[in-house]
Amino acid sequence: MLTSKKPNLESVTSINADGSRYFIHPADVSGNFTVWRRVFGALLLAVYVLLPWIPAGGYPAVFFDLAGRRFHFFGLTFLSEDLWIGFFLLTGLGFSLFYVTALFGRLWCGWACPFTVFLEQVYRRIERLIDGDAFARRSLDQSAWTFSKTSKRIVKHTLYLVVSLILAHIFVSYFVSIPRLYGYMQESPLNNAKAFGVMLFLTGALYFSFSWFREQFCLILCPYGRIQSALTDDDTVVIGYDELRGEPRGKKSDPNAGDCINCSRCVQVCPTGIDIRNGLQMECIGCAACIDACNEVMDKTSRPRGLVRYDSMNGLAGKVRRYWRPRIMLYTAMLCLGLAVAGLFLTGLHSAKLELVRFPGAPYYVTETTVRNQFRLHLVTKQNAETTFMFSTNELPAGAVVSGIDGPVPVSPGGGKMLTVIVQIPLESYTESFDVTFEATVNPGDFVLSDSVKFLGPSKYLLQ
């Protein structure tokens, strides 16, 4: 069968009745959306490939240093105690998905998803280069193993493997950094078995996914696709066929027919094997190939574009297309709340840390003349430069003596220090426990950190 299988609403095109795979070869398509998808895909690919090479603040721009347990992100460094930011990140991403999907449907799937970007912009391009257009690819699939077919397959799959290896190495470099990765590559793989294992696994996964698995991921495996499909309503802008305009289908010369001439171009270019004229379906990843295909034909038949277009279900039924509706109002309110909370917490994020804890041992010591508390001051800097802490304390009872800090304390880049601090007050001055607060002005950055601990002592009845 050298033409594509005809889709229906009861079964999945890429799964045959006996369970075997029907390999989909989408036809070539060109148009506005195709161009914009390529541009956007190229941009995303460039970001993915180039980020580990760009330095920021002495480290790669995005460097998840697993070994050192530090995450470097465009000049900022996060330690494991900053992991709470991950909460806002994850919930923020999840919420953005809900918000964007409610407005524009599966925009992520067709435009930004790494699977789509790698598959359409990298692997399918290689296949198109070597195997030819959809018709040629189907012929090749069905032909016997001639020398030509064998050599094409070998070249294609070799290229697939090479690309998979490169992508996998770049992935590993996000966690290991490019210089270190280069070092690893010059040693035996067994020296860095974990990184090598990850790289191998990822190469295999990428190769398998993009040479064979392809749309099965979108249709069956991917949770985001299903979730997004559940998040749309009749006002969500999706890709659809204007039935009112297109039906009944007929020849161009037929005056009673609608605009659809049943050329099936929209079916031929679909990478997931559906017929968009059957309506919005779960398989549709929103790649807009059918829009471009139909527009091309509309141009040729001198009819207005947009028979297949981005529109809401209501819009396609002829009603008004509205964006601002109760669901969107609620989402916007939640967005503002979320941003406010995140902002509030992020103001407490600093590039250095100060912690005052009680020294191990007794909570207080009493001599003939003094009551004494022993503390430990933990200083940490996340900056890639020497950081100084300049200290001051709060108001302490009369006669208090603080020893352990004389002058500004320097901390080496990315390092920490632990100081012993003793606070003594004369017996007469001690009546009850009070707060001891240490405040530090930190430079570079010129911000203030502080921490408090209670100064403890015996009950005043015991002192009398």
Added chain:
Amino acid sequence: MNKDEKPSGEVFLREHEFDGIQEYDQKLPNWWLFTFYIAIVFFVFGWFAYYQLPLRIQSDAERIDGEIALIEMKKSVELNSLMASLTDNSLFEMSRDPSHLTTGQGIFDGKCAPCHGADLSAKLGGIALPGLPLNDAEWKYGSKPLEIMKIVTSGSPDITKGMIAWSTQLSPSEIAQVVAYILSHQPKEVP
């Protein structure tokens, strides 16, 4: 234009009906069934392998215990080798070595000076500090360098005074360097 007349795939509707609901009889994709069967095989193998073969993947607890045991062993090896080579005389020699003195001073200023004073006199601008003065000839718990080292390592024998066992925070060689620093402040006539 082409009209595709080919059947698109036989889809059978099964006869049984529950509450008005019927189902299609469609096959799962073969790759999905394949992974299911592989999972069964893997399970059988894995179960026997886990219980019959000596292979074990360490649990987190076991791995952490192992790493701690390794650290403790390294620490005791370092301690033993250091103590074997340390004598009173060698500590005195260290107290004359400027490189040891600089490290020792760094540790002292951060950890010991709050109680014993930066100048070891246990006084801060005339006010008495908690620790005992270290720059005089009076030693409460022993004046030999090794005895001094024992105090630093295990803390003051009198726990009401508040000197902790610094072995929890300093390595044996760091303790030796601090002791050397202290000794360097002793009046030179003390042997």
